[in-house]
Amino acid sequence: MIDLYAAGTSNGMRARIALEECGLPYKFHPIDLAAGQNKTPEFLAMNPNGQIPVIVDHDGPGGKKVTLSQSMAIMVYCAEKSGKFIPTDPAKRPAFSQALMSAASDMAPGLGTIFGIIRSKDPHMPTAEMFQKRWREYLRVWDATFAKQKYAAGDEFTLADLALYAVVARAKGVVPQLVEGLPNVERWAAELAARPAIQRALKF
Numbered sequence: 001m002i003d004l005y006a007a008g009t010s011n012g013m014r015a016r017i018a019l020e021e022c023g024l025p026y027k028f029h030p031i032d033l034a035a036g037q038n039k040t041p042e043f044l045a046m047n048p049n050g051q052i053p054v055i056v057d058h059d060g061p062g063g064k065k066v067t068l069s070q071s072m073a074i075m076v077y078c079a080e081k082s083g084k085f086i087p088t089d090p091a092k093r094p095a096f097s098q099a100l101m102s103a104a105s106d107m108a109p110g111l112g113t114i115f116g117i118i119r120s121k122d123p124h125m126p127t128a129e130m131f132q133k134r135w136r137e138y139l140r141v142w143d144a145t146f147a148k149q150k151y152a153a154g155d156e157f158t159l160a161d162l163a164l165y166a167v168v169a170r171a172k173g174v175v176p177q178l179v180e181g182l183p184n185v186e187r188w189a190a191e192l193a194a195r196p197a198i199q200r201a202l203k204f
């Protein structure tokens, strides 16, 4: 059994989507960030950064307990544990890594930066607009990619789709104009939104 500590942010969504899609049994512990439940001594013992998501797998490799933070590390852990969503064909791995890293290092931090600025007490709008323009440009490139191929890393559905979807779904929920008018992204996102595991995962 795996314990999941998360909230309904894009990083929290990623961890829960991975657990659901990989079919790993887990117990969900909602963490109220506004109430500071991520800064208690018990939580900091699991992740000294005081951030969600965290998983505790009581039956990790060798039967040992594994405590893990970082949404992408959790996604990869779940994929490896279940043997799903990572291409086994070495020829497909470079495109897979590229797509996964785009979701991890461009899309997710970019969205976090935009949210941080627009939710601040005195938002500096030129900076917000600069990051929104950059994020939108990343997504426009994704739209062109989805015009040529069905999934993020090619013709195979992978962890990169799941990682990217959490960010796109979260952006759509908070700043809908960031994702509007990109028909290929919309087609891809609609397919993922219809997956029962994703629907279960997003009920925070």
Ligand SMILES: N[C@@H](CCC(=O)N[C@@H](CS)C(=O)NCC(=O)O)C(=O)O
Pocket: 009, 010, 011, 012, 033, 038, 050, 051, 052, 053, 069, 070, 071, 072
């Ligand atoms: N790189 C980390 C980022 C985690 C993160 O930023 N978590 C946010 C919610 S999305 C959080 O817990 N924020 C509360 C805080 O920093 O106090 C990951 O991918 O898991």
